Amino acid sequence: MKRRWKETLEGYLFLLPALIVLSIFVFWPIGFSLVLSFFKWDFRNMKNPSFIGLGNYREIFKFSSPTSYPFWMAVVYTLVFLALSLALVLMIARTMEKDRRWFIHALYFLIFVLLFIAGYITNTYVATIMLLFFVFIFLELRDLGNKLFKHLWLVLFAILGIFIVLRYVFPVDYGILNYVLEAKEKNLFIKAIYNTTYYVILTVPTTIFLALMIALLLNANIKLRAFFRTAYFLPFVTSIVAISLVWQWIYNDEYGLLNYVLSWFGIEKIAWLKDEKWTIPTIAILSIWKGVGYDAVIFLAGLQNIDKFYYEAADVDGANTFQKFLYITWPLLSPTTFFLLIVSMINAFKVFAEVYVLYGGLPGPYNYSGLTMVYYVFDLFYRQQRMGIACAGAYLLFIIIAVLTFIQFKIGRKMVEYVS
Known part of the structure; x- marks a missing residue:
């Protein structure tokens, strides 16, 4: 002892x-x-x-002026359309199972009609119908839940696709997106969340996809593989300030390299650093170029860790290249992809230096179009000298990142395949 x-x-x-x-x-x-x-x-x-x-x-969260409708109304109407989308997905799942119970399909159709009507009537009816629907959907998911979870991404994309189509076909001015678009012009923190989320959506999936393609090419037996691996990784270890200054020249609308290349195809000059709509995309392109090499090297390490025995067995079974990727490479790369998703998302939410250098210390050309969450905290602390509010903003950012990371871990536990 x-x-x-x-x-x-x-x-x-x-x-x-x-x-x-x-x-x-x-x-x-x-x-x-x-x-x-x-x-x-x-x-x-x-x-x-x-x-x-x-x-x-x-x-x-104080607004400069009231919004045209309250947040809870935006949530209710968005849930109505999500409920419609989920009802259609479950109806399709029942049909694919060849379920011939007519009352199930009739109930789906009735719920669909009621929810559609609910989008155009008073909120009391909306709340009542939503409550009834969620009771029914809970019972249905108990039956179909395990089967749908096996194809979770396909189900999520189907719900998202149907949701977008329904919002386009049946436009309603109430919804979370409409509310956020209005609220971000009346509250800088919401604008910072909106800009940062937009940046994350642009950079994280694009960087991981491009990195995977580069890693697959580098994993093949090509000449100068070590040179290309170093060349792709070099931007990641280069100073972000130096890179941002170079891209500031590339984006210049008068003598920049990007507009010069676009002129070969007859495209007119674009004011990359002066137009509000291009602020987040310009930052995203810079970040993708800088970070894709790191992700590619990590993916390459994951690819080289896969035992060739799996591919040899697939060759015996007559699998083609795409089938090998779909059933061997991609599942066995899931731990690597999971790691890169978490790290990339956290880093993307902390974007600051790119905005600060690219726009000369300003949050975009005008209208705070490049205001990110870290820049928001920086501006409050160092420029406005409101340190208490800056600390509160920093902890709100921490909560957002923690919640998203927790969700990723919960999903990753069931979807990531760890093979010894």
Whole structure:
């Protein structure tokens, strides 16, 4: 027992220097910033911050003017269309199972009609019909849930596709997207969330897809493979400030390289750094170019870790190249893909330097079109000297990243295949 305690004590003594450094420079600032998020701490109250509870968080979500309709109405109407989409997907699933119980299909049709009508009548009816629908959908998912989960991505894409079609065919001015588009012009934090989410959607899937294609090419027996691997990885280890300055020249609308290349195809000059609609895409293109090499190298390591025995067995069974990728490569790369998804998403939500350098210290050309969540916190803390609200904004960003990471882990546990 004494020997065990001695070994434990020795272990903690070895960890002590690192724990001291982490406590001073990591743990203490994290805890102290959480405390400060509940205090009014700015340039006027630098020495005597006053406790205001959730006042900073309320200030962050304060609108410059009221929206045309409340948030709960946007949620209800969006749920109506999602319910319609889910009902159609379940109806298709029942049909594919050749379920001949006529009352099931009749009930689906009735729910579909009622939900469609609910989109154009009072909110009381909407809430009632939604409640009835979710009771029914819960019972249906208990029966079809396991079968649908095996094709989760296909089901999600089907729901999303039907949802988009329904919103296009039956346009209603109430919905979460409509609400966000209006709210982001009246609240800078919501605008920062919108811009950052837009950036994440553009960069993360595109970077991972391109990295996978590059890794598959590098994994083949091609000449100068080591050279290309280094060339793709080089932007990742290059200073983001230097890269941003180079891309600032590339994006220049008068003498930039990008417009010069586009002129070969008869495309007129585009004001990449002066047009609001191009702000997030320009940042995304830069980030994709910088990060794709890192993801490609990680994918390449995953590809080289796959035992060739699987491919030899597939050759014996007569599988073609696409079938090998679909049933061997992609499933066995799922741990690598899962890791890259989490890391890429977290890094994308922390985008800052690209915006700061590319636009000369401004959040975009005008109308805060390049305002990201980290830039929002930076602006509050360093420029406006409103440190308490900045701490609150930082913790809201942490909560968003933590929730999304938790969801990814929950899904990843069931979808990632770990093979020894």
